[in-house]
Amino acid sequence: MTVYNFAAGPATLPDPVIKQIQSELPSLQGTGMSILEISHRSAMFDDIINTAEQDIRDLMHVPDNYHVLFFQGGGTGQFAAVPLNLATNHHRIALLDSGHWASRAGDEATNLGVSVDTLASTKADHYQKLPQSNQSLSSSEYDYLHVTTNNTIEGTAYHTLPTHGDVTLVGDLSSNFMAEEYNVKDFGLIFGGVQKNLGPAGVTIVIVRDDLVKPVAHIPSILNYSLFVKKNSMFNTPPVFAIYATGLVLKWLKQQGGLAEIERLNRKKSALLYDYLDDSKLFTNYIKKSDRSLTNVPFTTDNADLDNQVIQAAADTGLMNLKGHRSVGGLRASLYNAMPIEGVQALVDFLHNFEQKN
Numbered sequence: 061m062t063v064y065n066f067a068a069g070p071a072t073l074p075d076p077v078i079k080q081i082q083s084e085l086p087s088l089q090g091t092g093m094s095i096l097e098i099s100h101r102s103a104m105f106d107d108i109i110n111t112a113e114q115d116i117r118d119l120m121h122v123p124d125n126y127h128v129l130f131f132q133g134g135g136t137g138q139f140a141a142v143p144l145n146l147a148t149n150h151h152r153i154a155l156l157d158s159g160h161w162a163s164r165a166g167d168e169a170t171n172l173g174v175s176v177d178t179l180a181s182t183k184a185d186h187y188q189k190l191p192q193s194n195q196s197l198s199s200s201e202y203d204y205l206h207v208t209t210n211n212t213i214e215g216t217a218y219h220t221l222p223t224h225g226d227v228t229l230v231g232d233l234s235s236n237f238m239a240e241e242y243n244v245k246d247f248g249l250i251f252g253g254v255q256k257n258l259g260p261a262g263v264t265i266v267i268v269r270d271d272l273v274k275p276v277a278h279i280p281s282i283l284n285y286s287l288f289v290k291k292n293s294m295f296n297t298p299p300v301f302a303i304y305a306t307g308l309v310l311k312w313l314k315q316q317g318g319l320a321e322i323e324r325l326n327r328k329k330s331a332l333l334y335d336y337l338d339d340s341k342l343f344t345n346y347i348k349k350s351d352r353s354l355t356n357v358p359f360t361t362d363n364a365d366l367d368n369q370v371i372q373a374a375a376d377t378g379l380m381n382l383k384g385h386r387s388v389g390g391l392r393a394s395l396y397n398a399m400p401i402e403g404v405q406a407l408v409d410f411l412h413n414f415e416q417k418n
């Protein structure tokens with residue numbers, strides 16, 4: 061049975077990458093040592109981390125005045141690191157409340173003593189569309205505007221970035237990192253854990269403009285951008301295996317033709333599912349059409365028992381992890397970069413057959 065994993069994260073990885081990890085695991089590049097046991101201070105790992113950085117720069121066309129850093133602690137760690145490093149002038153930030161993760165980011169900044177102005181929220185609409193700010197924002201008021209480009213749980217995405225005046229834009233790209241093209245120059249800082257689109261759990265990528273990296277006193281070193289810049293992301297032991305595996309996924313992305321091609325494929329994959337759902341009399345996706353995510357597609361029969369039957373029957377045929385997040389319920393198919401179009405077709409065929417029988 062062919063298995064397709066629709067999990068929201070950690071998530072499906074490309075088959076060739078899993079096979080390469082398997083074949084190289086006992087002995088990396090003929091050294092007789094595993095990636096699991098080599099030193100982060102070895103020349104071999106230096107090459108791995110520098111190549112990964114260069115491949116990120118190539119794939120995203122990262123301008124030279126931006127740093128590419130590797131952290132641990134996930135997106136959640138960055139919910140603390142970003143305000144600690146960047147909210148140092150006004151101690152005030154703006155936020156668009158587009159869902160669970162945006163609101164968690166706001167809570168963490170608040171915990172750290174930063175004032176958070178929620179410019180707009182679509183909570184009352186169950187986050188089925190995106191909040192847009194119509195205020196004119198000024199850097200004389202805010203240190204930055206926090207935007208969640210893709211809302212993993214709710215299934216929305218900013219395909220066009222919100223207006224932000226001259227205020228620095230901070231993007232949480234956790235769930236559409238390199239799944240959809242953005243212009244790095246439009247952001248002061250981008251972050252995301254790799255476990256949705258780019259690798260196994262354990263490493264968080266931060267891309268930050270040079271002028272925003274300043275020495276900041278009294279913050280934990282492990283979250284300090286200026287220290288990580290100085291130490292080339294090796295202030296302490298980095299997640300060696302996760303960076304290695306992410307490096308393999310980056311090579312795979314290049315072989316697929318880069319991000320323009322990946323986005324084209326992701327549009328095609330998600331359209332296949334959305335078109336079916338829009339025609340279906342049993343299943344519905346409630347997201348406003350222009351705001352729909354390319355990577356996370358929630359849908360439901362509006363009957364919790366029937367939803368559970370679908371999830372179970374799908375798993376019996378190898379279509380795994382279709383349960384929606386507990387806050388939304390229903391089903392959710394995550395269609396990250398490594399999900400082949402054949403997997404989406406298999407899902408649509410399965411849903412169609414289920415609908416015929418019910």
Ligand SMILES: *Cc1c(COP(=O)(O)O)cnc(C)c1O
Nearest residue numbers: 134135136161212232234235253
């Ligand atoms: C998964 C996710 C997070 C949290 O990431 P962790 O790596 O689990 O801390 C934050 N933001 C978004 C948009 C996410 O999808």
